[in-house]
Amino acid sequence: MAAQTAVSTTNPVDLGSAAALSCRECGHRVPLGPVFACEECFGPLEIAYDFSQYETEELRKRIEAGPANIWRYAPLLPVPADVATKPNLNPGWTHxxxxxxxxxxxxxxxxxxxxxxxxxxxxSFKDRVVAQALEAARAFGFTTLSCSSTGNLAGAVGAAAARAGLRSCVFIPHDLEQGKVVMAAVYGGELVGIEGNYDDVNRFCSELIGDPAGDGWGFVNVNLRPYYAExxxxxxxxxxxxxxxxxxxxxxxxxxxxxxxxxxxxxxxxxxxxxxxxxxxxxxxxxxxxxxxxxxxxxxxxxxxxxxxxxxxxxxxxxxxxxxxxxxxxxxxxxxxxxxxxxxxxxxxxxxxxxxxxxxxxxxxxxxxxxxxxxxxxxxxxxxxxxxxxxxxxxxxxxxxxxxAGTGLTATIRPNLDSFREAGLAS
Amino acid sequence: MAAQTAVSTTNPVDLGSAAALSCRECGHRVPLGPVFACEECFGPLEIAYDFSQYETEELRKRIEAGPANIWRYAPLLPVPADVATKPNLNPGWTHxxxxxxxxxxxxxxxxxxxxxxxxxxxxSFKDRVVAQALEAARAFGFTTLSCSSTGNLAGAVGAAAARAGLRSCVFIPHDLEQGKVVMAAVYGGELVGIEGNYDDVNRFCSELIGDPAGDGWGFVNVNLRPYYAExxxxxxxxxxxxxxxxxxxxxxxxxxxxxxxxxxxxxxxxxxxxxxxxxxxxxxxxxxxxxxxxxxxxxxxxxxxxxxxxxxxxxxxxxxxxxxxxxxxxxxxxxxxxxxxxxxxxxxxxxxxxxxxxxxxxxxxxxxxxxxxxxxxxxxxxxxxxxxxxxxxxxxxxxxxxxxAGTGLTATIRPNLDSFREAGLAS
Missing domain, CATH: 3.40.50.1100 (Rossmann fold)
Structure with missing residues (x-):
């Protein structure tokens, strides 16, 4: 069985039409829980749905009447039916x-x-995946939302956790560019620099998931990955x-x-x-x-x-x-x-x-x-x-x-019409 | 009469229910055109509409059935009825x-x-105002979209012009921060640095509007300002x-x-x-x-x-x-x-x-x-x-x-659980 926190998975969780986790390699099914690898063959788990209750035209109408964000597709996602009423970033329905x-x-x-x-x-599209992981985290009773990241994901997790009222703790290489650090830190969660490269960060996160120190932690792209990916x-x-x-x-x-x-x-x-x-x-x-x-x-x-x-x-x-x-x-x-x-x-x-x-x-x-x-x-x-x-x-x-960064001014002129004409900018 | 380009304003233009320009100070009305100050009192001109054709509940339904952007309100804006079919950035309907x-x-x-x-x-909200100015520019036959800017507006004008297939020429102080220059320059229009401060840039733009060198130029926040502001x-x-x-x-x-x-x-x-x-x-x-x-x-x-x-x-x-x-x-x-x-x-x-x-x-x-x-x-x-x-x-x-910029890492640790626990980060 894949590394897993102490959170119970025997209680039924409401994640809409998501019915089970199914191994992409061998098809073995397990109940919905914060696991990501098959206990039989170590293949990746993904969500299996029960869509049998949907009538096509009824479903289409329901989607079209939904909000202008990803939750219009809630019937097809691993989220509770009332997801649109919960505090989240409501991503999607982009141009x-x-x-x-x-x-x-x-x-x-x-x-x-x-x-x-x-x-x-x-x-970034990361808001779409983090929004799913957030609902899974809520369903499994996680209180900290976490990830390893070098950029987009850090901001998406920090922002989503802030709005949802969860703690966040994001791990990044300690020597990231200052701009990326600011973007990830501004949401006020824990932002931890790891002395090492991105591979070291990832390895550390895997270690943490298997340890009591990581109890109650949902890593969006590790133990919540099957939900996240959807x-x-x-x-x-x-x-x-x-x-x-x-x-x-x-x-x-x-x-x-x-x-x-x-x-x-x-x-x-x-x-x-x-x-x-x-x-x-x-x-x-x-x-x-x-x-x-x-x-x-x-x-x-x-x-x-x-x-x-x-x-x-x-x-x-x-x-x-x-x-x-x-x-x-x-x-x-x-x-x-x-x-x-x-x-x-x-x-x-x-x-x-x-x-x-x-x-x-x-x-x-x-x-x-x-x-x-x-x-x-x-x-x-x-x-x-x-x-x-x-x-x-x-x-x-x-x-x-x-x-x-090489992009810049096409001309520099003095603030008068002669200088403007000299630069060949007139119509 | 305010500074004006050589573009004719005697031809009727289709800007929806926009009926005329009206002086905010003295109420004097003039036909729709690329003017921004009253010829009588130099007061600012704004758009006067004829909304008499709208029945409330019919209008509400029409809006609600419209696109998820500002063009759902096209009946209340100075734009042609088919505006949503033209290439523009379709801003609005933000969260x-x-x-x-x-x-x-x-x-x-x-x-x-x-x-x-x-x-x-x-x-930024500038996409909303630039989208109106763009339609006015099209209606008046302008071929260059322009503005003075120190930031948000430059990018909004550059992007809108690019998509609409118009030339753009944006004027900024020559010593702006590199990041802002890049953001404005990436859309490929002319980006002209003016040797001087923002006031010098503005003064120069006003000069250009009154000169033949500026023929065919729509300055979104000057001669197109009445439309832009809406x-x-x-x-x-x-x-x-x-x-x-x-x-x-x-x-x-x-x-x-x-x-x-x-x-x-x-x-x-x-x-x-x-x-x-x-x-x-x-x-x-x-x-x-x-x-x-x-x-x-x-x-x-x-x-x-x-x-x-x-x-x-x-x-x-x-x-x-x-x-x-x-x-x-x-x-x-x-x-x-x-x-x-x-x-x-x-x-x-x-x-x-x-x-x-x-x-x-x-x-x-x-x-x-x-x-x-x-x-x-x-x-x-x-x-x-x-x-x-x-x-x-x-x-x-x-x-x-x-x-x-002062925001940053909340902790730096070595990639192991002991270091993690020492930092007090465990749940």
Whole structure:
């Protein structure tokens, strides 16, 4: 059995239509609880639902009448039915931007959309996943919300815990950039620097989960991971609903651990099974930075296993060298007819600027990765520009300003018209 | 007649129910055009509407069926009816957060809400006003969108122009902080540094509007100001609709030029006249930083005129020493039974941290001003804690990280349990 805190799991918990935890490898089922690995085969556990009570058109109406946030999909998430009334950050229902200017630049004729998750409360998709983990933490009686992080997740956990009235304790490498530390610290929770690198932080957190010192602690991305990960399904739900309950033909999704991509696939499959969208093919493409491209390398080599890499890229929010869901990503890309591709740091920066210049969206480096990969996939013929394509931007450029630090003034003039004309700025 | 470009205003323009420009001082009316000052008395022009065609319940249904952005209120704004189909940033419909934790800390029992405009596309309320100016620019045939700015506005204009396919040219003091320059430059428009301070930048822009070199240029906050300013009405509309079509008893609004506060009052009055909310009293409170408090000083001294100040505060987005709408703000605060108050920079920082710690909202300094002023108004008995109160946060903490730069790690430990226990972090 996976490391687990002393909190009881024998009491029934109300997490909506979530029925059990099921092993992704062997299918073994266990009751809902703060566990993440199968006791039989050590495979990853994920949520199994009972959706049998839903009638398609009734469910569709219920969703459409719901709030303008992820809780419109509460019936399909591991949360209690009254979740929208509890204090949380209410993320989601972010803009799906019809990106006609970008489409022209890239030569996409079939309709290009950017799902812009920088509109979330702490400006990254992490608010979606943390919101699920928070409900699980409440259900299991945890009093401290925790995680290891190097950026987006720290702020999302700190903010969510603050609003929910839980204690938070976030672990980061002690030498993080000051800006990231401030962003994580401002919510007033414990922010603990670990003398070591991110791997040391992670190892320490795993140790803490198995120790009485960590009793009552919910680590959103460890012992609450099965719940946490489900938050990414809401990206799939929103994209389809915003397209008028229609599957896109192609999606370009960033890969860090790979969890987001696999859960987007899971979300799309659920919508098909529930009859909310037509059952027709879609392709999922994975996007990585060349400086951390273990899944892309495996994909291109035709491998089923992913060889870990030591990350070296400006796309730090994607810099997971040993991605847990890598093999599942490979499977999904191949099964759906997609691909996995990577771009250089220079191409990432170019793509950030391209998206900002064409659509007024200032993406973090992860958004530069997906837009850059989309361009590359079109160039090498793997992505069909005549099909409807959705590209994810999962974070905000304000958090990775260093990536575009070279951007600046186009001219400096004296405050008079002569100087203005000399600079060639007149219409 | 105010400075005006060579663009014709004799052709009829379609700006929805906007019927004319009307002088706020003498009532003189002129056709819709890119003008901002009365030709008779030099008073400020504002939009006059013809709302006579609207039946209350039909209008309410139309709004409720509209998109989850400001264009749900298109019938009440100076924009064409099909505005939602044009490429723009679709700002608005930001969260109205029920702030129960903050209410407990401040002793508010009548219901406390934070209208959190950091959720807008470029993370400030400026997206609302720029979106109106953009439609006016299109209507008048302008091809360049421009402004003078020291921060939020530059990004909002750059992003909006990029998406709309217009040229943008933004003027800023040449020695702005690098971070702000990057944020404004990333959208790819012209970003021109002026050798001088913000007053020099403004003076130069006024000169440019009267010169052929500025032909075809729409300055969102100068010659398009009457349209631009109307965007702030949408804050009033959203607050009331989100409260269930109910006026709040009290609102706390930041003051820079004072335009936002006056337009929120205008929006509330319109909702009353249209029958969308009950006609009952509300109080509007203005919030300033002590280091730039010309309106607060005038209010406390009982003056009708505002004596300019030289700003010196961390709340730079509010640092307008000679606020154009100051006298109107004084009038509204007195007429509604509100007040104008100011807080020190230290109180601003405390309030930013208080809001983050209690509600998970990371506000820019302007949000620290409104929350800090709310606390002070309760302490001095001017704001009634037993009444429903809405506090505005108009921007994002990520843009003013320096204000909370002192925030940091609560502990640094070695990656082992002994070190963890020694730090007193165990549950």
């Amino acid at each position: 799906l931007v019809k990106a006609d200017n970008l489409a022209r630049e890239l030569g996409v004729t079939g309709g290009l959309y950017v799902k812009d998750d920088s509109g979330n409360p702490t400006h 938050g990414s399904k809401t990206l799939a739900y929103e994209i389809c609903e915003q397209l008028g309950w229609r599957l896109p033909d192609q999606l370009v999704v960033p890969i860090a651990s790979g969890s987001q991509l696999t859960k987007i696939d899971k979300g799309l499959q659920e919508l098909i099974k529930l009859g909310l969208v037509e059952d027709r093919p879609y392709k999922i493409f994975g996007a990585q930075a060349e400086g951390c491209s273990p899944v892309s390398v495996a994909y291109k080599a035709g491998h089923d296993v992913v060889r870990p890499q030591k990350p070296n890229t400006i796309a730090k929010s994607l810099a997971i060298g040993n991605p847990a869901d890598g093999p599942y990503v490979l499977d999904i890309a191949r099964r759906t007819g997609g691909a996995v591709e990577d771009v250089t740091d220079e191409q990432i920066v170019d793509a950030i600027k391209l998206l900002a210049r064409t659509e007024g969206i200032f993406a973090e480096t992860a958004g530069g990765v997906t837009v850059g990969v989309t361009r590359k996939l079109i160039e090498n013929g793997l992505l069909d520009p005549a099909l409807t394509t959705v590209v994810l931007n999962t974070g905000d450029g304000l958090k990775t300003l260093d990536a575009v | 109205l957060v029920k702030a129960d934790n903050l209410a407990r800390e401040l002793g508010v029992t009548g219901g406390l809400y934070v209208k959190d405009d950091s959720g807008n596309p470029t993370h 965007g702030s009405k949408t804050l009033a509309y959203e607050i009331c609709e989100q409260l269930g079509w109910r006026l709040p008893d009290q609102l706390v609004v930041p003051i820079a030029s004072g335009s936002q506060l006056t337009k929120i009052d205008k929006g509330l009055q319109e909702l009353i006249k249209l029958g969308l909310v009950e006609d009952r009293p509300y109080k509007i409170f203005g919030a300033q930083a002590e280091g730039c408090s010309p309106v607060s000083v005038a209010y406390k001294a009982g003056h009708d005129v505002v004596r300019p100040q030289k700003p010196n505060t961390i709340a730079k987005s509010l640092a307008i020493g000679n606020p154009a709408d100051g006298p109107y703000v004084l009038d509204i605060a007195r007429r509604t039974g509100g007040a104008v108050e100011d807080v020190t920079d230290e109180q601003i920082v405390d309030a930013i941290k208080l809001l983050a710690r209690t509600e998970g909202i990371f506000a820019e300094t302007a949000g620290g001003v409104t929350v800090g002023v709310t606390r002070k108004l309760i302490e001095n008995g001017l704001l009634d804690p037993a009444l429903t109160t809405v506090v505005l946060n108009t921007g994002d903490g990520l843009k003013t990280l320096d204000a909370v």
